[in-house]
Each structure stands twice: as structure tokens, then as C-alpha cells.
Amino acid sequence: MSDRITGLIVAVLALAFAASASQLEEPFFADPLGPKAFPLLISAISFVAAATMLMRPDAEPAWPGLATLMRLAIATIILVAYAYALKPLGFLLPTGIASAALSYQIRPRLRQSVVIGLALSVGLFVIFKYALGLGLFALPRWLMV
Amino acid sequence: MDLFANLALGFSVALSPETLALAVVGCILGTMIGALPGLGPSNGVAILIPISFSFGLDATHSLVLMTAVYYGAMYGGRISSILLNIPGDEPAMMTTLDGYPMAKAGRAGDALVLSGVASFVGAFLATIGLMLLAPILARVAFMFGPAEYFALYVLAFCTLGGLGSNNQAKAAISVCLGLGIAMIGVDKSTGLTRFTGGSLHLYDGVDFLVAIVGLFAVAEVFVFIESHGRDSAIGVKLEKIRIPVRDIVNSGWTMLRGTGIGFIAGLLPGAGASLGSFLAYMLEKSTARDKSTFGKGEPRGITAPEAGNNAAAGGALVPMLTLGVPGSGTTAVLLALLMTLNITPGPLLFTERPEVVWGLIASLLIANVVLLILNVPLVRVFSRILQVPAAVLLPGVTMISFVGIYSLSGSYFDLLLMIGFGVLGYTLRKLSIPAVPVILGILLGGHMEVSLRRAMVLSDGDWTYLFASPISIGLWIAAVAGFILPLFLRPYLKVPAPVMTDDDVKRDKG
Numbered sequence: 132m133s134d135r136i137t138g139l140i141v142a143v144l145a146l147a148f149a150a151s152a153s154q155l156e157e158p159f160f161a162d163p164l165g166p167k168a169f170p171l172l173i174s175a176i177s178f179v180a181a182a183t184m185l186m187r188p189d190a191e192p193a194w195p196g197l198a199t200l201m202r203l204a205i206a207t208i209i210l211v212a213y214a215y216a217l218k219p220l221g222f223l224l225p226t227g228i229a230s231a232a233l234s235y236q237i238r239p240r241l242r243q244s245v246v247i248g249l250a251l252s253v254g255l256f257v258i259f260k261y262a263l264g265l266g267l268f269a270l271p272r273w274l275m276v
Numbered sequence: 277m278d279l280f281a282n283l284a285l286g287f288s289v290a291l292s293p294e295t296l297a298l299a300v301v302g303c304i305l306g307t308m309i310g311a312l313p314g315l316g317p318s319n320g321v322a323i324l325i326p327i328s329f330s331f332g333l334d335a336t337h338s339l340v341l342m343t344a345v346y347y348g349a350m351y352g353g354r355i356s357s358i359l360l361n362i363p364g365d366e367p368a369m370m371t372t373l374d375g376y377p378m379a380k381a382g383r384a385g386d387a388l389v390l391s392g393v394a395s396f397v398g399a400f401l402a403t404i405g406l407m408l409l410a411p412i413l414a415r416v417a418f419m420f421g422p423a424e425y426f427a428l429y430v431l432a433f434c435t436l437g438g439l440g441s442n443n444q445a446k447a448a449i450s451v452c453l454g455l456g457i458a459m460i461g462v463d464k465s466t467g468l469t470r471f472t473g474g475s476l477h478l479y480d481g482v483d484f485l486v487a488i489v490g491l492f493a494v495a496e497v498f499v500f501i502e503s504h505g506r507d508s509a510i511g512v513k514l515e516k517i518r519i520p521v522r523d524i525v526n527s528g529w530t531m532l533r534g535t536g537i538g539f540i541a542g543l544l545p546g547a548g549a550s551l552g553s554f555l556a557y558m559l560e561k562s563t564a565r566d567k568s569t570f571g572k573g574e575p576r577g578i579t580a581p582e583a584g585n586n587a588a589a590g591g592a593l594v595p596m597l598t599l600g601v602p603g604s605g606t607t608a609v610l611l612a613l614l615m616t617l618n619i620t621p622g623p624l625l626f627t628e629r630p631e632v633v634w635g636l637i638a639s640l641l642i643a644n645v646v647l648l649i650l651n652v653p654l655v656r657v658f659s660r661i662l663q664v665p666a667a668v669l670l671p672g673v674t675m676i677s678f679v680g681i682y683s684l685s686g687s688y689f690d691l692l693l694m695i696g697f698g699v700l701g702y703t704l705r706k707l708s709i710p711a712v713p714v715i716l717g718i719l720l721g722g723h724m725e726v727s728l729r730r731a732m733v734l735s736d737g738d739w740t741y742l743f744a745s746p747i748s749i750g751l752w753i754a755a756v757a758g759f760i761l762p763l764f765l766r767p768y769l770k771v772p773a774p775v776m777t778d779d780d781v782k783r784d785k786g
Contacts, residue, residue, distance in 0.1 A: 137707055141449055148456055151471055158466045162729050163737035166463045166470060169725040173459070177452035183445035192706050195502050206501055207699060210494070210674070214691035217682060230671035236501050238667040247668050255675055263331055265683050 134188030141181035149174035206236050221270040222259075227252035279407070286634030289336060290642055298333075298341045299639045303646045306348020310355070311661050312669060313362040317349035317589075318605040318712075319496060322488045323673065325613050326680030335617045336632050340639040342613050343593075346606055347399055347640065350549065350589045351647050354391045354582055355658055359384060367549035367585035370557045374570065374577030381573050386520040388659075390575055391582040392651035393524055396644060397531040398583035402539045402590025403640045406597075409543075410626070410633070413598040417623040420599070422730035423742050427751035429724040432545035432601045435758035437713050439551060444763065446709040454717015455724070457482050464722075465729065477689040484612050484718045486681055486690050490697025491704075491711045492605075493677045498702040500670045517655060520575075527579040530560055534583030541584070542591020544758075545601045549588040556584025590640070597621050597633060600723070605712040611719055 152170035195203070209232045216225040231248025235241070259265045289295060309320030321342055328338045353368030358375035371391060378387040420428070437447030460471045461481030472478040537559060538552035560580035561570045570577045592603035593610075600621040602608040614621050619632065626633055650658070681694050704711050728742075735741030743749055 133707060137709075145452075148471070155468055155470060158468065162465060162733050164729045164732040166466050166468050169728060170456070170459050170470065173452050173455045177449055177456070180445040180448035180452065184443075184449065187445075189443055189446075189708065192708065194706065199502050202501055203498055203702075206498065207695065210678075210695045210698070211692065213678065214688050214695060217678070217691070218686075218688060222679075226675055230675055233497070233501075233671040233674060234667040237670055238665070240667075243667065247671060251668070251672055251675060255672070255679070259679055263327060265327075265330055265679065267679070 132188070133192055133194070134184050138181045138184035138188070142178055142185070145174040145178040145181060148177075202236050206233060209233060209236075219271060221268045222256050223252050223269050224271075226255065278411075282411075282630060282634045283407070283638065285630060286636075286638030289631050289635030290340070290638035295337060295340055295635070295639060296642065298337055299344045299643045300646055302341045302344025303348040303643050303650055306345035306350075307352035307355075307647070307650055307658050308348075308661050309345065310349035310352020310368075311658050312664070313356045313360060313662070315496070315669075315673065316353065316366060316606075317346050318488075318609050319492045319673075320349050321345055321606055321609045321613070322485070322492050323677050323680060325609070325616065326485055326489070326684050327676070329616060330680075330683040335619055335629075336635045338613065338617060339610075339619075339632065339636050342610060343636060343640060344643045344646075346610060347586075347589060347643050348647060348650075349606075350399065350586050351392065351395045351651050352658065353585075354395065355388065355655070356662055358387045358391065358578075359659055359662060367553045367581075367588070369550070370553040370581035370585070371578060373557065373581075374572070374574050377571065378573030378575070378578065383520075383573070385517040385655075386523065386575075387573075387578055388655045389517060389519055389652055390523055390527070391578050392648065392655065394527070394531050394534070394579035394582035395586045395651065396648040398535045398538055398586035399590055399647070400641070400644045401532075401535045402542070402587040403637065403644060405539050405587075406590050406593055406640075407637050410594050410598050410637075413594060414623040414626040417598050419747065420623075421745075422727040422734065424745060424748045424751065425727040426724060426731055426742060427748040427755065428545070428599060428601055429720055429727070431751050431755035431758060432716065432720070433713060434755040435544055436716060437710070438759040438762040440710045440712060442708065444759065446707070447713060447759075450704070450709050450711070450713040451717050454714040454719075455721040456717075457487065457714070458718045458721020459725070465726070477687070481722075482693065482718065483684070483690060484715070485616065485684065486694045487697050487718050488609055488612060488715055489677045489681055490694040491701035491715060493673055494694060494698025495701025495705060495711070497670050497674050498698060499705065500666055517653070519652070523575040527576045530576045531579050531583040533559065534580040535587040538584030538587030539591040542588030542603055543594055545595045545599075545603050549585040549592065549604055549606075552588025552591070553581035553585035557581040597625065597636075598623060601720070602716065605715065608712065608715050608719055612715075615719070 149171055152167050152174065155167050157165050157167070209229055213225050213229040227248045230251040231244045234247045235244040256267065256269060260267050290299070305324070306320065309315050310317060324342065324345060328341055333341065350367070353363060354371045354375065357363045357368045357371040358379050361372050361376040363369040363372055375387050375391060433451045437451055438444065441447035441450070458481070460478050462469050462479055469479060534556035537556045541552035541555055542549065557577065557580050560576050561567060564570065564576065592607045596602045596607040596611055600611065602611045611621065619625065619629065677694070678691060681690055684690065701711050731741055743752060
């Protein structure tokens with residue numbers, strides 16, 4: 132079933148890709164092939180491959196249970212939040228929280244996770260800032276004027 | 277002799293204190309990365325590229341550092357294979373078959389030393405092979421026009437897809453995904469923007485480093501979360517290290533055979549180290565007079581795949597440096613490094629930047645000696661690394677990846693893109709769609725399109741031009757064979773099941 136769904140998604144993507152390619156305006160003085168041909172070739176090949184996957188799917192992969200999927204979703208949300216927080220909030224705070232939360236996702240021990248978060252955020256900051264000389268800000272910028 | 281003059285140039289670069297120090301640091305880092313379960317060479321090099329880049333190293337130095345990490349990781353991969361029965365990276369998988377049983381039989385130290393020596397033999401001879409073969413291939417590569425290059429790219433994708441996956445359709449999807457992503461951004465020959473969906477962030481295309489770190493490192497974090505991050509405590513006891521001279525002497529020919537096969541497997545564009553170690557093991561097993569000892573701690577079952585995978589690592593550098601076509605996931609990452617450093621691999625690299633090529637080769641020779649020293653007497657130190665629990669390691673790796681990518685562009689968009697690639701990488705892995713062709717597609721897509729379009733300019737739109745020269749015909753035939761033959765060979769290309777002992781079964785259940 133997973134393979135069939137993937138095949139379907141890829142087929143739709145291939146068509147969308149082809150549609151987007153064919154809407155490109157051919158410039159007046161282009162090379163014989165132009166900017167459309169190669170993308171169209173790619174979408175054709177992926178369409179064939181997707182159709183093959185639809186027709187002849189492999190055995191169903193072992194998807195994780197609902198609880199694990201939840202943990203994966205939480206981990207993704209943590210990472211996205213971290214990506215947004217890194218610039219405005221500086222390095223230390225977001226890194227500490229994100230690594231503690233991630234470590235909790237891997238091994239749910241509260242105290243251990245807090246220690247890991249603290250140690251990683253301070254340790255990595257020292258390495259990055261002073262050993263490697265990267266331009267990181269420790270704290271939110273409005274605190275550091 | 278040309279060769280010696282070149283080597284002298286190389287050593288004059290490599291023996292400068294700075295380069296030497298970087299090679300040693302790279303070896304240590306690489307061995308550590310290789311030893312950690314789940315953090316293979318591709319991961320390690322991928323995470324370190326952005327960091328070395330922002331560190332401001334010049335081309336030769338970053339290349340030396342990264343290839344030392346690459347070789348080091350190939351050495352280190354065996355440590356967790358032998359001690360934990362978990363391969364540190366994919367090519368080290370074959371080493372678990374005899375390495376772990378040998379360690380269980382109380383000979384963990386012997387297994388580590390033996391595999392360290394085999395790694396050295398494989399890697400050292402392969403580096404010499406690289407030295408001899410690369411200049412010749414570089415001369416041949418001068419005859420390559422756009423049509424030949426296009427055929428060569430097709431060959432690389434076909435063999436990589438054909439051998440790297442159990443399902444040709446999935447391999448093709450993976451390649452197309454990469455090529456499609458490579459099309460995003462401004463088309464250089466017409467100035468048209470393609471497939472950006474109007475997003476300004478995508479005008480410059482998708483940075484391949486973002487894709488690589490996402491697909492390898494971030495995806496690994498998801499896999500670990502799923503597997504509950506089983507704590508990596510050493511499964512077997514490590515006794516005092518001594519040198520098993522008799523086993524080393526006995527498997528001398530085995531190492532040489534493994535090296536030969538591994539090197540050739542590495543040369544094939546798209547095949548790489550996993551194939552090298554697999555073929556070396558299978559050949560050794562099928563030609564041995566007494567097959568019954570294999571899988572139960574046979575020394576030759578350790579030396580053959582270890583020599584094979586390390587020789588393949590050296591062999592894979594040949595097509596990468598001379599043609600710009602990588603032979604494996606990690607060499608794809610190294611190619612990404614070259615591209616970031618604005619070095620175009622290919623025949624011109626050998627004539628215009630000899631100090632880069634020969635400095636690299638000389639550093640590899642030195643790195644091998646350093647690695648032998650690190651991996652035989654000091655192997656105890658590295659085996660300690662296995663005690664780092666996943667709950668510390670994985671958040672650490674994630675944060676390093678984030679900071680690395682963030683330091684490249686300082687944009688949150690790249691970080692989001694990287695997380696997206698992480699989710700994609702995890703999903704692909706679940707669906708057993710290989711991720712390496714995606715990377716290769718992103719890396720080579722632009723070049724592939726340019727060479728096709730140039731060929732069409734030369735022939736004024738005549739497609740038969742692609743099959744006009746003997747070289748391109750040969751490449752096309754090889755490409756078709758590389759994609760189709762694995763379909764028929766698949767029954768023979770099965771990895772033998774590892775021997776499960778009673779307490780392994782208990783551990784897996786518990």
C-alpha cells in the first residue's frame with residue numbers, strides 16, 4: 132500500500148513538474164534544446180518509474196506505531212522551532228532547550244535530559260565560538276547591546 | 277620520472293606542519309565518526325564541510341582534512357562492527373559477519389588489530405593505485421566531449437541506482453528526485469527562473485550541502501528516535517591488545533585479493549565501498565577450501581572485506597578526481613566539498629592545480645600511516661567512544677548540523693529546508709528508496725543538463741550525436757548493463773545472514 136501511495140504521489144509530482152516546465156517561456160535566442168527539454172525528460176522518466184511502483188509494489192515496510200510517530204512529529208516540531216529561534220534568541224537558550232527535548236525523545240529521563248541540554252549548549256558554544264571562531268551570539272541580541 | 281616529480285611536489289605540500297596537523301586531526305575525527313554506530317563517513321564528512329568552510333581553510337587544506345576524515349571513518353567503521361555487531365557504516369556490514377563471532381570467542385583485540393592491518397593494506401595499496409591510474413585516466417578524460425560526459429553521468433546514475441537498490445523503479449525515482457531538485461533556480465544559459473514557485477529563497481537553487489546534511493544527518497536522528505536509541509554499551513570485553521602475527525601472515529594473500537577487488541569496485545562510477553567489501557568477502561568464502569569456518573570468526577572473513585572496503589574508498593577517488601563523477605555516497609559528499617571550494621574536478625585539475633591533486637595523494641599516504649598507528653596500538657581509546665549514549669550523541673550531532681548549515685548562509689530558510697530533507701530522508705529510508713542517488717542528482721543535475729545542451733548545440737539538435745563516438749557507445753552499453761544486470765544477479769547478491777547466538781536473540785527481544 133505504501134508503495135502504491137508513493138507511486139501515486141510521485142506520478143502527480145512528475146505531472147506537476149512537467150506542467151511547470153512546459154509553461155516556461157522559450158527565450159528568443161535559446162540553444163536548440165532550450166530550458167524545457169531536460170526537465171521534461173526527468174518528469175517522463177519519473178512518471179514511468181512511478182507507474183511501475185504503482186503496478187508492482189514491494190512488501191509493506193514496517194512503519195512505526197502511533198506513539199513513535201507522535202515522537203517523530205514532536206522532534207520535527209522541536210527542530211522547526213529551533214530553526215526559527217536561533218537567530219532572534221541567540222545560541223545558548225534554544226540549543227539547550229532543543230537538545231534537552233531531543234534527548235528526552237530518545238531516552239525519556241527528565242533529569243538526564245536537562246543535564247545533557249545544558250552541557251551540550253554550553254560545550255558546543257565554547258567549541259564553535261572560541262575554537263572554531265564562528266560568529267555566534269550567546270544571548271538574544273537585544274540583551275547584548 | 278613524472279610520477280616522482282609529482283610526488284615530490286605532493287609531499288612538499290603535505291609535509292608542511294599545518295597540512296600534517298590537519299591530516300592527523302582528520303584521522304582522529306574520522307576514526308571517531310566511523311566508530312560511532314550510525315554515523316558513517318558520508319554523515320561525518322557532510323556535517324564537517326560547512327564547519328571547515330566557515331573556518332576559512334584553503335582548498336588543499338580542507339580537501340586534506342576531509343579526505344583524512346573519509347579514510348579515518350572507513351577504518352573506524354569496523355570498531356563497532358566487531359565490538360557491537362552493529363556496523364559503524366554500511367560498507368563495514370560484512371565485517372560483522374566474522375568480526376563479532378571472533379570477538380565473542382574472546383579474541384576482540386585480535387579481530388581489531390587484524391582488521392586494522394587489513395584496512396591499512398587495502399587503503400595504502402589503493403592510494404598507490406590512485407596515484408598510478410588517475411593521471412592516465414585524466415589523459416583519457418581529455419577526449420571527453422559533452423556527449424561523452426552526458427553518457428558518463430547516465431552511467432553513474434544507472435550503476436548507482438541498479439546496485440544500490442533492490443527495486444529499479446525506486447532507484448529511478450530517487451535519481452529523478454535529485455535531478456528535479458537540481459533544476460530549481462535560475463537556468464544559467466537563459467537566465468530563466470525555473471520551479472521556484474515564486475520564492476526568492478530558491479532563486480539560487482537548493483544548496484547541496486543543505487540537502488546532504490538533511491538527508492544524512494537529520495534523517496539519522498529520526499531513525500534513532502524510532503529505534504529508541506538502544507544504548508551502545510560494549511557487548512564484548514576487550515582484552516590486552518597484542519599482534520596476532522600468525523593470522524596476519526596467513527591472510528596476506530586474502531588482503532591482496534580483497535584490495536584488488538575492492539579497488540576495481542571503487543573505480544566503477546556509482547558502485548563504491550559496500551560492493552567492494554561484499555565481493556571481497558564472497559570471493560574469499562567461495563574459494564576457501566574449508567567454508568565452514570566462515571561466519572564463526574574466521575580471520576580471513578575479517579581481512580577480506582576490510583581490505584576490500586578500504587581499497588574501494590581509494591578507488592572511488594579516481595573517477596571523482598579525474599571525471600568529476602563520484603563512485604559512492606561519501607565521494608559524492610567530497611565532490612560537494614570540491615564544488616563549494618570552486619574546484620572543478622576533471623582532467624584540467626591535474627594540469628592546472630597539480631598541487632591540489634598531488635598534495636592530496638601525498639596526504640593520503642601519510643594519513644594511512646597515521647591511521648595504522650591510531651588503529652592498532654590506540655584502538656582501546658577509540659573503543660571507549662562506543663560508550664557515548666545515543667541520548668547525548670544524537671542531539672549533539674543535530675546541533676552541530678544546524679550550526680554548520682546556519683553558519684553558511686545565516687538564513688532560517690536553509691535550516692527549514694534541511695529539516696524537510698531530514699523528513700524526506702527518513703521517509704525514503706522507510707520505503708527502501710535509496711537516498712544517495714538523490715544527492716548525486718542534486719550535485720550533478722546542473723552539469724548533466726549543460727552537457728546535454730552543449731552536445732545539442734554542437735550537433736544542431738541531432739540526438740544521434742549522443743551515440744556518435746566509440747567512447748560514448750561504450751558508456752551507454754555499460755550504463756544499460758549496470759541498470760539491468762543487477763535484476764538478474766540479485767539472487768546471487770544476497771548478504772549471508774549473520775549468525776545469531778542465544779543471547780543476541782535475548783537482547784533483540786529485551
